[in-house]
Amino acid sequence: MKVYLATDHAGIRLADMVKDFLLKRGIEVESFLPQEAKVDYPDYAQKICKCVLNDEGSRGILICGTGIGMSISANRFKGIRAALCTDAYMAKMTRMHNDANVLCLGERLSGFGVVESILEAFLDTEFEGERHLSRIQKIELGGC
Template sequence: MTANIRIALSSDHAAIQLRQAIATHIADLGWEAVDIGPTSPESTHYPKHGKAAAQLVASGDCRFGIILCGTGQGIMMAANKEKGIRCGVCTDAFSARMIRQHNDANMLSLGVRVVGEGLALDIVDAFLSAQFEGGRHATRVQMIETTEG
């Protein structure tokens, strides 16, 4: 049931190759990859790329976002500034499942200098296959949302 569900992908210059591998992987799974770049290896600033992807998710144009930088931390911080975004950095599949199941995360951040391609694809699969559990977790997600500016 993933046909036509769009996923925004963005990164800084350090993570272009891994982002493109993820784009191919999710397209092979039936998701629509909306890869907003960059495509050039020249140094670029991760905050603008995190924000651009977050805006696509927050607007509803994309259901999820996957963003990357060296550690995944900086680009995640930038994305989380956008109202309605719940993005977490994951270095393992368990955490990726949990941010979807318990936190209703709509974005995933990865560090290209932290995880290799094989692990990154496993993390993406865990994130995309998990479902929000609701219940007591919904109350906590609502508490997070009330802190947004």
């Protein structure tokens, strides 16, 4: 699995931690980190969403101060199911029931230990399919 990682200026520390965590697990990471003091989170969400949509089986991780802006921006892309998770249970359930392909995190919301448990759940949990598949199809068709 390949993971695409991006942050705006408010998530640099957490992005560095996430990247190290992924690399230690042997996961291929392509990161988009800002070089300027202030950047706009929608620009980074767009980069990751395009990568995930063009690389079947990959996942994305987006970080900003709260994760809210990244989540809203990412979910504007057809085929992206981005979830803002603040604990491992949320990450597990969004993979099982929503087949989320993008995880959104807030640097100001969760400590590194909690984020590690969120990442483990997001990366290790498979989609259950079955009854959940029809719901995802409704989302993709705009039927909700």
